[in-house]
Amino acid sequence: MGAQLRVIRGRIRSARAMGKITHAQELIASSRIITAQRRAAASAPYAREITRAVSALISYHPDIDHPLLVERSDARRAAMLLLTSDGGFCGGFNANLLREGEALAAKLRDEGKEPVIYVAGRKGIGWYRFRGRDIEREWSGFSGNPSYDRAEQIGQALVAAFSRPEEDGGVGEIHVVYTEFVSMLSQRPVIHRIVPLEVEEVEEGQETGEAGEAAAGGALPLYEFEPSPEEVLDRLLPSYIENRIWHMLLQSAASEHAARQRAMKSATDNANELVETLTRQANQARQAEITTEISEIVGGANALAAATAESE
Amino acid sequence: MAKLRVELVAPERQVWSGEADMVLARTLEGELGILPNHAPLFGALVEGGVVRVHESAGSEEVVAAVSGGFLSVTENRVSILAEYAELGQEVDVEEAHRALERALADADHDEEAQAEVERQRARLRASGQEV
Numbered sequence: 001m002g003a004q005l006r007v008i009r010g011r012i013r014s015a016r017a018m019g020k021i022t023h024a025q026e027l028i029a030s031s032r033i034i035t036a037q038r039r040a041a042a043s044a045p046y047a048r049e050i051t052r053a054v055s056a057l058i059s060y061h062p063d064i065d066h067p068l069l070v071e072r073s074d075a076r077r078a079a080m081l082l083l084t085s086d087g088g089f090c091g092g093f094n095a096n097l098l099r100e101g102e103a104l105a106a107k108l109r110d111e112g113k114e115p116v117i118y119v120a121g122r123k124g125i126g127w128y129r130f131r132g133r134d135i136e137r138e139w140s141g142f143s144g145n146p147s148y149d150r151a152e153q154i155g156q157a158l159v160a161a162f163s164r165p166e167e168d169g170g171v172g173e174i175h176v177v178y179t180e181f182v183s184m185l186s187q188r189p190v191i192h193r194i195v196p197l198e199v200e201e202v203e204e205g206q207e208t209g210e211a212g213e214a215a216a217g218g219a220l221p222l223y224e225f226e227p228s229p230e231e232v233l234d235r236l237l238p239s240y241i242e243n244r245i246w247h248m249l250l251q252s253a254a255s256e257h258a259a260r261q262r263a264m265k266s267a268t269d270n271a272n273e274l275v276e277t278l279t280r281q282a283n284q285a286r287q288a289e290i291t292t293e294i295s296e297i298v299g300g301a302n303a304l305a306a307a308t309a310e311s312e
Numbered sequence: 313m314a315k316l317r318v319e320l321v322a323p324e325r326q327v328w329s330g331e332a333d334m335v336l337a338r339t340l341e342g343e344l345g346i347l348p349n350h351a352p353l354f355g356a357l358v359e360g361g362v363v364r365v366h367e368s369a370g371s372e373e374v375v376a377a378v379s380g381g382f383l384s385v386t387e388n389r390v391s392i393l394a395e396y397a398e399l400g401q402e403v404d405v406e407e408a409h410r411a412l413e414r415a416l417a418d419a420d421h422d423e424e425a426q427a428e429v430e431r432q433r434a435r436l437r438a439s440g441q442e443v
Contacts, residue, residue: 039324046321049391053354053384148323148395221386226355227340235356236382239395246323 002289008282012275019271025089026264029257032144033184036254040181043250047243054240056220061229067163068237071196075172078113079136079161080104081154081245083178083252084124086143090256091263093179093187094123100189101177108175116161116171120154120249136161136169144256146249148242155242162195178248179255185262187255194244197237314348318365318390320376322397328365328374335390336364337383350385357381360430362438363392375400377438379431396431400438408435 058069082101084094105115119125120139128135137157142150164170174195179187225232318335320328335346339355346353357363357378365374381394412432418425 042325043323045319045326045391046323046393049319049321049384049393050382053382053393057354151323152395221352223352223354223384223386226344226353231340232354232356232382239380239382239393242395243323 002285005282005285005289008278008285012278012282015271015274015278019268019275022264022267022271026261026268029261029264033254033257033261036144036250036257037181040247040250040254043246047247050236050240050243052220053223054236056223057225057229057233057236059220060222061233064229064233066230066233066237068159068195068241069197072172075113075166077116077166077171078108078173078175079116079118079158079171080108081118081120081158081174081176082124083176083248084119084121084127084143085252085256086122086140087260088123089263090260093256093259094121094127097177097179097189098124098127100191104175104177104191113173116169118154118158120150142249144253146246146253148246151242151246151249155238155245158195158245159238159241176245176248178252179259181251181254181258184258187258192244192248194241197241314388316346316348316388316390318392320363320365320378320392320394320397322394327376327397328399330365330367330374332365332367332374332390333369334366335392336366337361337378337392339383344383346383346385346390348388350388352387353383353385355383357383357392357394358430359427360432360434362434375438375440377403377431377434379427379434398435398438400440403435403439405436405439405441408432408439412436 058064080101082097084097088094108115116136117128117133118137119128119135121143122140125135125138125140139150139154158174161169161171162174166172173193176192176194177189178192180190181187315331315333316335318328318330318332319326333348337344337346337355338358338361340358341355344355357380360377360379361381363376363378365376367374376392376397376399378392378394379396381392381397384391384393412429415425415428415432
C-alpha cells in the first residue's frame, strides 16, 4: 500500500473515532437537558409561593426596613457571582458568560465600585486564575447537576458578605451573571442584581384581583404574619435569595447541557463530513496507485518483450 | 364543608399535595391548626417541626418532618414551604437514629448541631417513633 493512502486511511479512522465520541456526548447532553428541565419544573411551586409571600409582605408593609432591601448609595464594593460550567466541550457557553461578566465589571468600575469576584464552575475559576485576578470565593464540581445545598452555601456566603461592613471585605451590592435557558436553541447570558432586592412580580398578573378568582394567582393576599412581619421577613429574605440562586443554578445547568449538545452535534457533523472528504481522497489515491502499478507492469512486460525480440 | 387544598413543597420537588380537612403545624408562636376558611396567614415554622394533615374523617393522617419552613394560607389553599421536607413514611428510621446520635454527640457546644438534633427528632416523630 502506498504511503499516501496509508496516511489518509489513518486520518479516516481517527475522524470516525472522534465522531463516535462526540456523538455519544451529544446523546448524553440531550438526555441531561431533559433531567435539568424536569428539575426546573419541580422547583417551580416553591419559587412561586415564596415569591408571592415576599411580594405580599413588601407591598403591604412598605414601612419595614430590612438591610437586604435598602439601596446603599455609598457602596464602594460590589460582589459578582459568575455561574460557569465545570467541563468544556460546550461551545461558547463560558466565553459568552465571562464576556458578559467583564462588561459588568467595567460598568461597576465606571460607577466607582470595585468588583469582588465569586465564581462557581471550574472553567470560570481557571479563567480568572490564568489572568491572575483575585477570586473572593469559588465553588466547583456541581455545574451540570446542582443540589439545593450548593444554592444554600452560595446564598449564605453572599449574604454574609453583604452583612459585613465594606472595610472588612463586605460588599454593598450583589450581582449574578448566569445563562438563561430560553429554549433548546437559545441560551443567553444575563446579569441580575439580587441584593439589594428587587422582588420580581408573580407572573400571573396582579390586576385581576377579584376576591373570588384570587385563589390561583391574582391579587396578593392580605396576610396575617406570625410571629410578626419583621421577624418573618428576616427569615424569608435569605430563603428567597437562596431560592433565586437555586433557580439560576438550574437555568445555568440546563443551558450548559443545551450548549454542549449543540456543540457536540456540530462536531459530529464536521467529523462525518471530514470522513466523506477523506474517503474520496483515499479512493483517488488508491486509483492512482493502481494506475501506476498497471503502467509499471505494462512497461516491464514491454521491456521484456523488446529484450526477447532482440536476442532472437 | 369546604376543603383545604394542601401543598407541601421543598425547593427541589413537591413532596405532597391533596385535599384535607385540617392542617396542624407549629409556628414560632406555637401550635396552630388550620381549618377551611381560615384568614390569610403567613407563618414561620419552627426548626425541626412536624406537620400533620388530616385528609378526611376516618382516613389516616399525612405526617411530614419539616424544617426551615414557612406556612402560607390563602383562600383555602395551604402551602407549606420547607427547605427540607420528608413524609413520615419515607423516613429511613435507622438512618435517622444514627444521624440523631451523631448530632447529639456534638450538640453541647454547637448551635448548628443543636438544630440538627431537632431536625432528626422531627424525622423520627414524623415516622411514628417516640423520641
